Amino acid sequence: MRLLIAEDNSALGAFLERGLEADGHEVTLVFDGDSAADAFVSQTPDLMILDLSLPRKDGIEVLRFIRSVNSETFVLVLTARTEIETRIHCLDLGADDCMSKPFSLQELRARCRALMRRRGGSGIxxxxxxxxxxxxxxxxxxxxxxxxxxxxxxxxxxxxxxxxxxxxxxxxxxxxxxxxxxxxxxxxxxxxxxxxxxxxxxxxxxxxxxxxxxxxxxxxxxx
Structure with a gap:
């Protein structure tokens, strides 16, 4: 599967990239919101992992943009913000799932698999x-x-x-x-x-x- 990761923390991004590539996925890693939006349009990933705290264009703006051009690609939001209102806002904007930092890579991989199974077999x-x-x-x-x-x-x-x-x-x-x-x-x-x-x-x-x-x-x- 084609995955797009938008994460401004280079160490965490590389960690996620290695972990998901080990599962055999094709992974693209970007570090800011503008690059995330551009990569989404050019690559049409099967799933996007989106951090909210991105420079140049924050994750909320990227999420709004993604849903304005594509309603099907799954989006898993990562956030260090603890308030429940943030997660509710992301879900209302079209995110398919939210995870709070810090998180387990094993759980993130499982959540990615669960999201992809929602397609009901189409393309899967x-x-x-x-x-x-x-x-x-x-x-x-x-x-x-x-x-x-x-x-x-x-x-x-x-x-x-x-x-x-x-x-x-x-x-x-x-x-x-x-x-x-x-x-x-x-x-x-x-x-x-x-x-x-x-x-x-x-x-x-x-x-x-x-x-x-x-x-x-x-x-x-x-x-």
Whole structure:
């Protein structure tokens, strides 16, 4: 899932970024309200973690802006303010949840998972043929049997499924999954596609992951 964190405390922001990336999420971290609004528009995250005490534009202003342009993305507000009126105000403005500082990373991760489950499966569970990928629980099954993947293997499979029916180039996969410059070489993509194929038992004459000559890889597109 794509997450956007707006937190002016760089140490706390980095802590949240590491913790959520460890769950396999794609995380963007910004430190002020203007950057938060810009990143929200350009990246359309699945969930935003928004601190109220932001410079340049505070969290309340950012929340108002977000809800003026998008009513669907989940917003989890973080605040050091203790008064209940602040939390009520945020919820009335469209926040989906509020957490008071200090907080437990384990609880924040659980609350993020709970928010994403509210979608009722739309965009959360990706399916193709007998393959099923749950983007919140980070689980994969083929023909009903669980498949254990590493974070990078999961991200690669997710990227291919989100582009189902279209080919994705090796350079695009390198940028999206590994956040690496394509000049670093694309051999790592081929290596991980082979890992995925073995784990998915994708060795039949009609494979799930197809190599599209001169283009890249695809799920749901004939070679």
């Amino acid at each position: 569970v990706l399916r193709y043929a007998d393959l099923e990928v749950n983007r919140v629980e980070r689980s994969v099954a083929r023909a009903g049997q669980p498949v254990l993947l590493t974070n990078k293997e999961f991200a690669l499979l997710e990227c291919l499924l989100l582009a189902r029916g279209r080919s994705v180039s090796r350079t695009d996969l390198l940028e999206r999954v590994w956040e690496m410059n394509p000049t670093a070489g694309t051999n790592v993509v081929d290596v991980y596609v082979n890992y995925l194929r073995r784990k998915l038992n994708d060795t039949t004459s009609n494979p799930l992951i197809r190599t599209i000559r001169g283009q890249g890889y695809s799920i749901g597109l004939n070679a």
